[in-house]
Amino acid sequence: MGDPRLAITRRELGAITSEKTIVLALLIQLFIAAFSSFLVVGLVSLYDPGSVSDGQIVTVGVAGDASESVEDAVRSVRGSRARFFESRDQAERAFENGGVDALLLANQRDDDRIGVETVVPKGSLRTTLIVTQVREVLEALEREERVARQNELSATPVNLPPEVSASPYFGFTYTILLPLLCLLPVFISGSLVVDSITEERERGTFELLRVAPITLVDIVDGKLFAAVVLAPAQVALWLVLLTVNGISISDVGLLLVFVTALTLVVVSGGAGIALFFGDRQRSQLAYSTGLLLFFASLVFLPEHPSSTIARLAIDSAAPISFISVAGALVVGALCLGFLREFARRTGKDQL
16 A cells, blocks of 8 residues: 555546636636746736837826926936926816826925926826826935035935836746745645645545545644645746746745745644634634734745745845745744644544
8 A cells, every 4th residue: 555645646636627716717827928038018007008118108297396306307317308388278278188298387386395296187098197107206316406505414414326218028027926936826725725624524535534544633634735746836837838938037046945834834824714713614714814814914024035036046145045935944943843733732533
């Protein structure tokens, strides 16, 4: 007779195709990874609308007694063109007639500050581009005013790092798309093990396992192994598809190790929740809530897991990145140990 845990693992992997939600999630990820080179263009337009505004000229109407400063800011932003008006009424008529895309009504306040009232069209795709351009104009105005009034400061500010030009496609791919494709399988594996354990109880199949020569620890081990191997297998496939689409990925081995460690943590937590609550509804609710709180708490770490994934992928890992991978492995092993001890104390006769 073979190892009963492997038999349970094979049964769990074979039953995945019956989980329609899981299959749908896998197909969506497969579609995103397989056609990432095409989808990334559209997704970046939502992530950074300004990235698709090249060649588009936004005409900004400027009026008010502080319009000279605003005109300089408009001219400094690529893709923006200023049109001066003597009065607010003239500017508003030009806006209503479509002569300008947006209005910036700038006036000097009593406290020597410049107040800028912005008028943009109602919602549309072009409005998004206009708002993006106007925001850049206002940021340019703020920078110019800060530089012009630096002598009025009572304290020396910290020097800002020099600005660097970066492709929004590069940033989106490695800081949004890749972490998403690496972390989603982790979440799915946790949900899968919750469903697997609670369904055993709801269908009464644990009654059959009580007479089998295996322990609850063996059952949990088998289900855990199936869920843990599934996540890195998915991520490996997504990385291959991303590479085929021309997206270079470095440190693939460490990436898979990191994903496996995170999966071990999440799956162990999910299995513990399922054993504790028993029914599917409460277990899934507790798992989802716990998962959100867990990942929200990770912002207090020196480096968030999504940053670790991005750094490993672009071959720019810092010492803290390797510490994060090692830490995830240690936490995963501890979670597995706690879960096995909890299962041993629970025993299948108490289910």
